[in-house]
């Protein structure tokens with residue numbers, strides 16, 4: 001793929017990592033952020049990641065920081081937004097981006113759950129606007145969901161899929177702009193039942209996590225649920241569903257158990273307690289274990 005000019009808007013957790021991945025693949029990247037100190041530290045954070053991963057540290061030379069949005073997007077072929085998850089901020093930002101970007105640039109949002117249609121609906125040229133949903137950390141998790149709206153041109157999807165495949169990601173095309181796209185719908189269907197098991201005193205929170213990590217979680221990285229259904233047989237899958245599906249949680253809203261945790265200030269690690277209690281040492285240990293696991297998985301890709 002020819003070298004492209006990439007603009008990344010937002011230099012926080014996701015934005016600096018996305019810039020790093022495009023830079024490592026040889027593209028020229030400009031990154032901007034409304035918060036001066038965050039922008040000023042972006043290259044240092046990228047350098048730290050590159051060193052930690054054993055990746056080419058000269059990558060950082062291809063990442064230019066730029067305080068001015070219009071300057072950052074001018075001349076870019078592909079513009080990806082990774083600012084705060086706030087519809088109003090994103091709508092205003094894309095209106096500003098559209099005024100400053102070249103006519104052929106593709107405009108992408110990294111929103112986690114906001115429909116792309118809502119973010120891009122006010123643009124003059126909606127055919128070039130789409131979603132690219134990366135996963136954290138962008139330099140370790142391969143998936144990028146590419147989401148088209150009813151207005152998105154097939155050519156924009158095609159270019160975006162090819163661009164992300166060429167930088168070593170695993171792009172997938174989400175054909176309808178539904179809340180949660182594909183990954184977060186699947187993930188939160190599982191979380192709903194996980195919470196329900198605890199709420200109904202069927203087991204405790206630690207048991208839920210142990211069951212997943214010590215059983216089907218072991219297989220998930222190499223065996224998706226539909227591959228698994230074919231492996232055991234669709235007839236057996238149907239028989240299981242006839243018994244199990246009527247018994248599992250199908251409520252349309254968040255669990256009252258979760259709402260109570262939040263109301264009582266049990267916000268998880270940041271408050272020391274959520275579904276479980278967390279000492280600072282336990283938090284650091286879990287974070288380190290996740291990172292080690294993701295790095296090992298990247299090494300074996």
Ligand SMILES: NC(=O)c1ccc[n+]([C@@H]2O[C@H](COP(=O)([O-])OP(=O)(O)OC[C@H]3O[C@@H](n4cnc5c(N)ncnc54)[C@H](O)[C@@H]3O)[C@@H](O)[C@H]2O)c1
Pocket residue numbers: 009010011012013014015032033034035038081082083084085086089093110111112113133134135136
């Ligand atoms: N954190 C995750 O695991 C994750 C995963 C996938 C997608 N996302 C999505 O990516 C986006 C960014 O998330 P994050 O975790 O990197 O957030 P973050 O808070 O770490 O970074 C957001 C950055 O956006 C900047 N910003 C806010 N308004 C701006 C504006 N108008 N112009 C320029 N910069 C602006 C902030 O200064 C901040 O540095 C969100 O939409 C989020 O939902 C996050």
